[in-house]
Amino acid sequence: RHKLYEVYTAAQSWLVLALIGMAIGAIAAVLNISTEWLADLKTGYCSTGFYLNEDFCCWGTEGDHCPAWQSWTGFGLLNYFVYVGFAAGFAALAAFLVKTYAPYAAGSGISEIKCIVAGFVMQGFLGPWTLLLKSIGLPLAIASGLSVGKEGPSVHYAVCAGHVIASLFGRYRNSKSKMREIYSACTAAGVAVAFGSPIGGVLFSLEEITSNFQMKTMWRSYFCALVATGVLAAFNPFRTGQLVMFQVKYDRDWHFFEIFFFSIIGVFGGMYGIFVSKWNLRVQSFRKRYLGKYAVKEATLLASLTALICYSNEFLRLDMTAAMENLFHECENGWEKYHDLCQPDRQGLTMLLSLLAACVIRTFLVIISYGCKVPAGIFVPSMAVGATFGRLIGNIVQYWQQARPDSIIFSQCVVDQPCITPGAYAFLGAAAALSGITNIFVTVVVIMFELTGALTYILPTMIVVGITKAISDRFGKGGIADQMIWFNGFPFIDNKEEHAFNAPVSKAMQKNAVYFTYDSITLKEVETLLESNPFQGYPVVESSKEDPPMLVGYIAKEEIVRLIAKFKALNRDIHSSELGQVQCYFGEIPESARQSSQAFIDMRPSINTCPLTVAPLAPLENVTSIFLQMGPKVVLVVKEGRLVGLISRKDVLKYQFITERQHNHHTRLQTQ
Amino acid sequence: RHKLYEVYTAAQSWLVLALIGMAIGAIAAVLNISTEWLADLKTGYCSTGFYLNEDFCCWGTEGDHCPAWQSWTGFGLLNYFVYVGFAAGFAALAAFLVKTYAPYAAGSGISEIKCIVAGFVMQGFLGPWTLLLKSIGLPLAIASGLSVGKEGPSVHYAVCAGHVIASLFGRYRNSKSKMREIYSACTAAGVAVAFGSPIGGVLFSLEEITSNFQMKTMWRSYFCALVATGVLAAFNPFRTGQLVMFQVKYDRDWHFFEIFFFSIIGVFGGMYGIFVSKWNLRVQSFRKRYLGKYAVKEATLLASLTALICYSNEFLRLDMTAAMENLFHECENGWEKYHDLCQPDRQGLTMLLSLLAACVIRTFLVIISYGCKVPAGIFVPSMAVGATFGRLIGNIVQYWQQARPDSIIFSQCVVDQPCITPGAYAFLGAAAALSGITNIFVTVVVIMFELTGALTYILPTMIVVGITKAISDRFGKGGIADQMIWFNGFPFIDNKEEHAFNAPVSKAMQKNAVYFTYDSITLKEVETLLESNPFQGYPVVESSKEDPPMLVGYIAKEEIVRLIAKFKALNRDIHSSELGQVQCYFGEIPESARQSSQAFIDMRPSINTCPLTVAPLAPLENVTSIFLQMGPKVVLVVKEGRLVGLISRKDVLKYQFITERQHNHHTRLQTQ
Incomplete structure (x- = not known):
């Protein structure tokens, strides 16, 4: 049965990717058709069916003459004003929809997706509303004739579609890292359908979006881009049999000069x-x-x-x-x-x-x-x-x-x-x-x-x-x-830059880390601590009496929240007034507590006893490369087994920002 | 002046890459021409110039008839035997040359290059002899009609050429990591000239060879492949104006069925x-x-x-x-x-x-x-x-x-x-x-x-x-x-596989690491230790009296060798019998030594005080990902600041090998 389950989960991930790819391809096809229709609407309408664009309206007619396609008015100048009016109207509608219903749907979205794939959280940026409004707004924006393209937004709606579909499956909903793999694949599919270029999409996801290159991700991108492009080709929106909008062939070769x-x-x-x-x-x-x-x-x-x-x-x-x-x-x-x-x-x-x-x-x-x-x-x-x-x-x-x-x-x-x-x-x-x-x-x-x-x-x-x-x-x-x-100002460390800080970790780290100790602590205290210090995780140390304290491990906030929720679900009979007094243990549970009838929460199973650590005198470059390569949220700074601080991506960026400003200031002073 | 030097070094690396690319392109052109000549030699010779192959010999003649190209004999059957004879002769000559002068020139070479790029050392595999013999043997092998291709060997001679040329520059000779970047770029150029496919080469180097993807490497590969392909195109060996051997164009599209x-x-x-x-x-x-x-x-x-x-x-x-x-x-x-x-x-x-x-x-x-x-x-x-x-x-x-x-x-x-x-x-x-x-x-x-x-x-x-x-x-x-x-049996960790060991680091590590201590040690003892324990580097600890000892840092073997050589060069007056008694310090130098007239070697500047470390109970997967992502030779296993062991790539592979064998053995026992 274990084997069967394995096959199911393996198949599931491909199924989800295929579903996403199909959705992206279908959206792209619909958007292509509606963009063309809207763009043609600026010059006239089809008398045989208002839903037809100029190409389809004139399908099969010879030469340039097409009786079915009607200009809006009989006068050239008036037509021109109608044209400008439609353009302005489309742009106004797009901006209004975006502003009113989904502000995140504005712009390109590639910068934000880069940050999200790198681990940054942006609530709502990939939600169904953004998907819907981006899909409605994009044809309007393109058809309005503004000097804007559809490729960035294609990536954005592709990632939205991936997010919405993958969220239906618990496996992805609960795993941010799995979700990020989906995002990378969707990026590839988004570029693939925008340009009709599946391999280009895979490479885009690799070169521009993914900070940490993995074969698995590449292969998923390949699959998702292939499915999306295949579906788009099946819809055949340009009726040319080709995926792309233009194909050129140069008969002449180039010369060295x-x-x-x-x-x-x-x-x-x-x-x-x-x-x-x-x-x-x-x-x-x-x-x-x-x-x-x-x-x-x-x-x-x-x-x-x-x-x-x-x-x-x-x-x-x-x-x-x-x-x-x-x-x-x-x-x-x-x-x-x-x-x-x-x-x-x-x-x-x-x-x-x-x-x-x-x-x-x-x-x-x-x-x-x-x-x-x-x-x-x-x-x-x-x-x-x-x-x-x-x-x-x-x-x-x-x-x-x-x-x-x-x-x-x-x-x-x-x-x-x-x-x-x-x-x-x-x-x-x-x-x-x-x-x-x-x-x-x-x-x-x-x-x-x-x-x-x-x-x-x-x-x-x-x-x-x-x-x-x-x-x-x-x-x-x-x-x-x-x-x-x-x-x-997004917290994003670029792996293309070479970072030369010439400074040790201790310069950039946070010195007063909020941690849990082996001493028992009540549930109420834990919850207060989580609320007043909303970090993504906390170190666990032996005792706060020593300074610096001996490091035991690291516990993620979501793990604590999960354990508390589980405890509450299992112990519904405990009165809410007593609930706050329930003891939580991050270390050894004293015999007395075990013997007593009082329920308690054992946090130890969720403590990562081997978190990523660096020495305080290690160069800051090491930490950035750990962030880039291993992708943790936070790295603990440890000296001889004792916790002296912790450092997050934001701390590195803050340090970089401050030193650069100082440097600029300094240079300005010198040149004056 | 510092800026000027920076510009020079930056320019130098591109210069070296350009030189290498040109060399690879030129070699490829010569090999293409000589392969064709040898292959044609099996059927006849050109009466107007023995150095011409059939195409050039018959250049400009109309139709199939070409009087200048002579078969070896007038009889069809005899020609056939001459053909087989030439084929056998070419193969024999290729095998003889390879066997006698450069055994490493046999085969494809891609596997070995993968290992070398990952950090494995193979003396002579990339030397000038291998380059020469691979370049002579390849046309012979191809012309002999054996079912072998030129792409693997192209990669090998390209990397050889890169190694030989880059070794002329001190900057590369002394830095293995810089050299490995050159190898990756050469791989790309090798595939590029073999297939006439520069972008394919870049991706090959990325997908197959490089275990650790970096933008910088990708861009170098691009440059090197571009130069090599450009030079090959300038030579125009096929006289078709095209880089590739065949170009096809399909007018008909495909159908979904x-x-x-x-x-x-x-x-x-x-x-x-x-x-x-x-x-x-x-x-x-x-x-x-x-x-x-x-x-x-x-x-x-x-x-x-x-x-x-x-x-x-x-x-x-x-x-x-x-x-x-x-x-x-x-x-x-x-x-x-x-x-x-x-x-x-x-x-x-x-x-x-x-x-x-x-x-x-x-x-x-x-x-x-x-x-x-x-x-x-x-x-x-x-x-x-x-x-x-x-x-x-x-x-x-x-x-x-x-x-x-x-x-x-x-x-x-x-x-x-x-x-x-x-x-x-x-x-x-x-x-x-x-x-x-x-x-x-x-x-x-x-x-x-x-x-x-x-x-x-x-x-x-x-x-x-x-x-x-x-x-x-x-x-x-x-x-x-x-x-x-x-x-x-090369020591190579594949980054495509997912490693699930379910074991802590301590299971696979070497427990009795050879280390240096703060105690003074004579040069002779150091040299004996280096010879009898040929590792690539050694931990440095405070004292061997404690067990496990307190870790101070890590020193690479080549650094020790370099410091000793420098000392010897500066102190030529010391008699060789006394040389062995010179003291070497890895820690604090006692006042007495400083005061005395005796020369000593201070190893401290070369000690890396922040080496990569893991905890003994960390999962083994962490170590493999450190090897893959950060590329160190060895990772020290440290518990509470004390050295309990060290682990190299080989140890991981050995552990993997042993557990897999046990697993197989176990499964066999079960099925019996």
Whole structure:
């Protein structure tokens, strides 16, 4: 029977993952369809069925003419105002819903999930309300045309879905570490459905979210991402048979001399990341201080502004995914869907200026939009900026090569054949900007390939992303998710940074730890102590008479609470007035107590007698690496078997914060 | 100046990595070219230049006719014997060179590298001789037609190259942990150049080699793999402009009903892995016992046998890469290079039987060939077996669909259009067999895409590999590399297994640790102690009079050796007979010693006063996770500040081994 139970529990965990994956895939499919419908609603409606979007409405009709799709009015200008009105309305509705029902549904959510996976507790952040509101708000936010993406929010609703479903099973509800494994897997599934990139999702969960890498987690992420993507593919929301929104194929190979131009794109990616995250944080700080009460108005205004500005530029007018598809395209075989971009004779200054304007305006919009109080990601907008910049460079190089085909730089080109592929520059630009803003690298390379299948460009992509990484490492302060964590003051130790404190543990530890002793203590006293000192656990020592006292072990708060609840459940006959006087023992139970008829609580079975400890003179770096690698809540500081203090993640961060401020202060004094 | 030095050291590490990457890329290019030349030499020679292989010899000639390429003789049968003779000769030469000059160059090397990266020391395994002989032996072994691949050996020569180059720099020579980072990066570069798959290489290093995942390592692997692949691409050894040997493109998408057939391939992959690793280990055990002295004869015989058997089967006659390229190919556009495979009317039983025979024979050859004393990997042969099996399934399904197009199973197919793509089945088969034998998963998916670019098949590939993984986990004993580690008895703790010992540390620890005390000790005594107890480090305690003694710290052997060498270098005037009487202090130096003119050695600066410790009653699992996460050589067992023992990786493995044997013995007794 034991074996059967084992098989059941093993199967259960896969079952739960499969359920979660299916839910995520289904949500993604519904969101994709409703986003498209809402976005098309801005331009008109389908006369054969209001629930159809433009593509489905015009299904099977030849050419551009589609009689079933009706504009809202007969006048162009009026249509434009209707368009802006819808955009503002969607944004207002999204902001209102989020503000009223689930404030946590605002923004991207990746920073918070990083902290939650690392062990931070945030009540309600993953609840069903957040799931519902994020799922309703996201299509509205995207359809409003704001410069926001769906990838961050996808991760958030995926983790919410995982949390809600896994909570139905006692095994997960009661184990935070098991729950965290589920979260990692959901992150992978969230990215997988957002980009149609299952392997990219697995790597994202690995590179960005999980601080402690484990094979088991990786395999769970793989499974969950696979199921979610499979379900999404079965729904086939784009009716293309493909998971992804755009697929490109570059027939021409790249040339070695192009590496120089690729490098420019890489440098741009790094600088874009640094610039945008810096200014976005300033905008957020402004928003936090002055705009807290005006979330709905702010979103409405932003959406109207975006719609007004973007209409004037041919590259901004399209939604970001469609714009990227056009920018990525190789100019060949009479592909003329997107006018000027592919006609060398018209590749004059006008178009380059138009691309430049699109790049600058979109950057500005990203800075002011990301962080406004609707569900909003920054991945796709950044990619769009990068693609615009890349295409700009690509077109300049192409123009140059066509003007001077016999220049020594272009000697690798075959005469009278197209040599430069500006679409590939756009592709590389998207990769660079994405890795610049997120500071993830291997994942970006994989996602770009899964998005487009442009495998011939693997070396250029790696080079560009590598250069971006070098720039970010040298001049940047980490990805925007990490900077948001810092900005919001979450207790999170980044495993990518190298910590050099040059200080012993004793400098950062809490000296007056609250502990239990071997002396008997009443239930009332225990409960008072738990309430007045809400820590996650307490050391147990022999006696408080010695200082420092001899350490015996460590007991988690939830264990104490559990034992008390169990005792109360078993001893319902004890009058509540007497209940407070029940004795609790953390050490040897005296013979007298055993003999007496009085009930008591024996806490000893729940005491961990071998907690993680460090010496007070050990370097603080050791403690951070224990936190990162072993993941405890707290580490006891012990000298010769005696408890001299304890140290938590927060203490390390507090110490880091204080020393950095002192350091800055000191430097400022010096330079004055 | 301090800043300048920092910049220099930071730049140095990238410089070293770039140098290593370039070296690996260059070696790979030379090996690719020479392998092709040697392989072609079996069939003839180029009359316009003996140093040209068939492709270059016939460069620019139209059609199949190539006058410059001469067969060895005019008679077909005689040519066949020349062919077999060359094959046997190459194998004999490879085995002879390896046996005589560098025994470590035999086999794959991945198992050993896993152990080395985990901290195991193996003198000479990564030396320049091994590098040279592996590089000479590998083309010979591949060209001999043995069923061996070049991927494992590529990893080995890459790590050798890294070791040799990094050893030129003092910073790496003196730091084993820095050296291990280099090894991880080289592993990535080795896989990258072997498969033309840089991202696959990075993931391989992560999933298979590195036990302790760190962002820094990942980024170094990325850089090294990028440089190596870039150099290889610049050499362009296949003159195709592509990095990889075959590129396929599947125009047709897959259908949901095919998932059932894909599952069969996945199950095959898992079973193949289990079967082959089991029997291969038996063959290796036989080889170790009986064939140790006959390495050259064995290799010669194997190569002759392989050449003789394989000639009879159309799929085995080609080399494995070419065979796979044909098997992967989609049958369309009059592609008839490979006769029967694409002509439905001739797709009779004959061809299916031929495929089946190829699959069975190749499996047999893999079992007996892998592990023979030439440089030999198992990746490509396994992929070839898998591809053959996959194509077999694919052709059966295609045949069935064409015979009964109106069956309900095939209702998703469009009438009168090709529906099944047997080439994709071969592709999936290769992925399944590769992941079955190696037990790596995410990496295999990425490698398969970088090899072929068949992105539309990402979901089927993930499904197939997932099923293979499930089978392997349930019934298998881990990848062949891990099983070889176990077979060879290397001290390696696998972080994929979950360790449940249910025992405290005290059960497995060494109780009588050799330590130094505060009492003064002569240099001679220290040296004798180091020689007679060759550990990697020693605890330092206050006094041996107490039992257990009070722990002070831990000192590494290399630190003691370094201090002694420094002392000797500074005090050349001391006569060698007096040298042995020099006092060494691990604790307080008495005033008398300070005052006297006698020189002494102060060991205290090198004592680590905060070594990693555990309590004797802590669960053994804690220690394994400390080994895995923090990577120390040894952990001290301390109770109330006193040293009661110490525990190394070997002790954990020894304990695991003994308990497993007892358990097996016990189970056997019960069943009797």
